[in-house]
Amino acid sequence: MKKKKIYTTLALFSGGLDSILAVKILQLQKIKVIPVCFVSPFFNSKNADESAKKLNIKLQIIELKNDYLQIVKNPKYGYGKNLNPCIDCHSFMYKKLGEIMPKFEADFLISGEVLGQRPKSQSTAGLNAVSKLCGYKDLIIRPLSQKLLSDTKPIKENWIDKAKLYDIQGRSRTRQIDLAEKFGISSYPSPAGGCLLTDESYCNRLQDLIENDMFSSKYIKFLSIGRHFRISENTKLILGRTKDDNEKLNNLITDDLITLNSKNYPGPLGVINCKGQLQIDEVELSAQILLRYITKVKNYEDVKIEFGKSKYKILKVKKLKSGLECKYLIL
Ligand code: SF4
Structure with missing residues (x-):
């Protein structure tokens, strides 16, 4: 049969x-x-x-x-x-x-x-x-x-x-x-x-990537973590909200990404996503935003911010009446 x-x-x-x-x-x-x-x-x-x-x-x-x-x-x-x-x-x-x-x-x-x-x-x-x-x-x-x-x-x-x-x-x-x-x-x-893709706030971030021609997995992988700031058409800053966010961000850092953090004080880890050449004023603005979230720090001069895995290194950030002054070294 x-x-x-x-x-x-x-x-x-x-x-x-x-x-x-x-x-x-x-x-x-x-x-x-x-x-x-x-x-x-x-x-x-x-x-x-x-x-x-x-x-x-x-x-x-x-x-x-x-x-x-x-x-x-x-x-x-x-x-x-x-x-x-x-x-x-x-x-x-x-x-x-x-x-x-x-x-x-x-x-x-x-x-x-x-x-x-x-x-x-x-x-x-x-x-x-x-x-x-x-x-x-x-x-x-x-x-x-x-x-x-x-x-x-x-x-x-x-x-x-x-x-x-x-x-x-x-x-x-x-x-x-x-x-x-x-x-x-x-x-x-x-x-x-x-x-x-059914989550409204996630999709607002995704739409921002589409509108700024940054819709690629390199940037999409950060979208569900932390706070997001658009610095310019080319550049975004992502800050961890919690220790868990910081760890997640840290795990996603690759050699071509620029990071910001305070070594001396607890605070958010920042990651810069930039689709082109990062400009100095974008660095400054990112550092300025990062500093707003390091709540224990009263004197900005005391904050040491480093750019990890990149050619920039901020040496000093100073608070002036007009805003922040950054001194950095181009490595
Ligand atoms: S809900 Fe998401 S995974 Fe499901 S069909 Fe729609 S887009 Fe695809």
Whole structure:
């Protein structure tokens, strides 16, 4: 007797309840499911790691690089409430999954998308746009809502049983929670909050990078840490707010970045992000801002500020009536 083929699917896996259910639904149909989580400067694999561990499935992690940043900067279908280009983003992820299908000998793609859960990206038009844009329209199955969507090849060719898929629709999570109970899934991450592109204050900083032509991973990696000051079109200053911020900043410092700190007094670590030649007045202004946050210091003359890993070294900062005077050495 001819052995029945075991089909394989690659799953877009965030680790949230919807993606966990999508995996479970297909596993129950004896489909081999390989979960894939994408990471970028805007989202990580924390939830996916934890959920994959609980489900006892091996997670594949793929880092999105510059081509994804270009999608965020210029999305074909625009943004959601903040700088979240959800239609383009999902489509890009499906495209990446499609490209690695041969490597995993996968037959089709799935995700935990739910029709109507988000007004734009998960409307009928939004889901169709995602499918069309990625180039793998006929290979996509959305197990939670597929009964409400057009049949694609895995259904048409009986790779999977449509009757065992679902018709979940809308923002309520009641049916997903019931399903989780039915499948014996007791713990899962709370919905939302995993993507910085949906965070308004983070997006204000990101928009500033876009507007000042500094939209690259070199600068994006600092955006969620500390206080940010735009010094000029070319230059930004980032100051740690807390000890934890200072440590995070310190871990991100590379040889081409200029840092400011006070050696003698506790205070913020400052990092200068500059896309061109750093100007002396930008150095001065940055030092001046840094000094405002070293609260214990009364006399600015007593503060020693050094520029780490750079060709500048400030020797002395003096408070004058007109402001601060910096004496520095060009090394
Ligand atoms: S919320 Fe973020 S990760 Fe999710 S689809 Fe939108 S942009 Fe992509």
